[in-house]
Amino acid sequence: MIVFDILCSNQHRFEGWFANGADFEAQLDNGQLTCPVCGSDRLKRAVSGSRVATGAGKPTAAPGPARGEAAARELMRRVWEHIGGHSEYVGQDFAKEARRMQKGETEDRSIHGEATREEAEALLEEGLAVLPLGPAEDPESTH
Numbered sequence: 001m002i003v004f005d006i007l008c009s010n011q012h013r014f015e016g017w018f019a020n021g022a023d024f025e026a027q028l029d030n031g032q033l034t035c036p037v038c039g040s041d042r043l044k045r046a047v048s049g050s051r052v053a054t055g056a057g058k059p060t061a062a063p064g065p066a067r068g069e070a071a072a073r074e075l076m077r078r079v080w081e082h083i084g085g086h087s088e089y090v091g092q093d094f095a096k097e098a099r100r101m102q103k104g105e106t107e108d109r110s111i112h113g114e115a116t117r118e119e120a121e122a123l124l125e126e127g128l129a130v131l132p133l134g135p136a137e138d139p140e141s142t143h
Contacts, residue, residue, distance in 0.1 A: 008035035009042035015068045037075070079133070087112045095119040098128050 004024055006016050012035050018024040024045070027033050034041050087110035090097045094113030100106045115123070120132040 005046040006033070006035075006043050007046040008038060008040040010035065010038050010040055012037040012040075013046055014072075036072075076134070083112050083133075086110055089113060095123055098123055098130060099126075102126075102128055 002018055002020060002024075004016050004018060005013060007013050014036055016024065016033065018027070028043060031041055033043055035043065090111045090113040092114045094111065094115045097106070097111055097113070101108050101111075115130075115132070117132075120130060123130045124132075
């Protein structure tokens with residue numbers, strides 16, 4: 001595996017893990033890569049150092065992945081904080097409630113909740129505008 005720093009057209013910097021450089025290029029060419037912050041698909045590899053010479057004759061890993069992981073965790077915390085403050089928690093009834101809204105059986109509003117991968121995929125196939133996210137670190141904090 002190789003880690004590349006990637007920069008989008010809006011100057012958001014993030015990491016991507018790939019089998020090799022050709023894998024990165026293939027995914028980029030096929031439109032499989034987007035910025036996790038803004039969704040832009042106009043991306044390029046950013047200049048980054050994977051090793052730092054210390055003068056001791058043995059290179060050490062450059063700091064970066066830990067910073068990237070911390071930034072990703074902070075971004076997800078902020079996303080969940082926003083979701084919790086701007087939508088109604090419907091628990092495990094998320095898929096059912098989303099369908100009810102689509103059919104006009106209940107008021108149209110922003111909701112969040114829990115769904116299995118299969119339920120989320122079915123909702124997307126049905127044309128519902130849902131955004132599957134990983135679980136919140138503290139699900140109680142979102143509702």
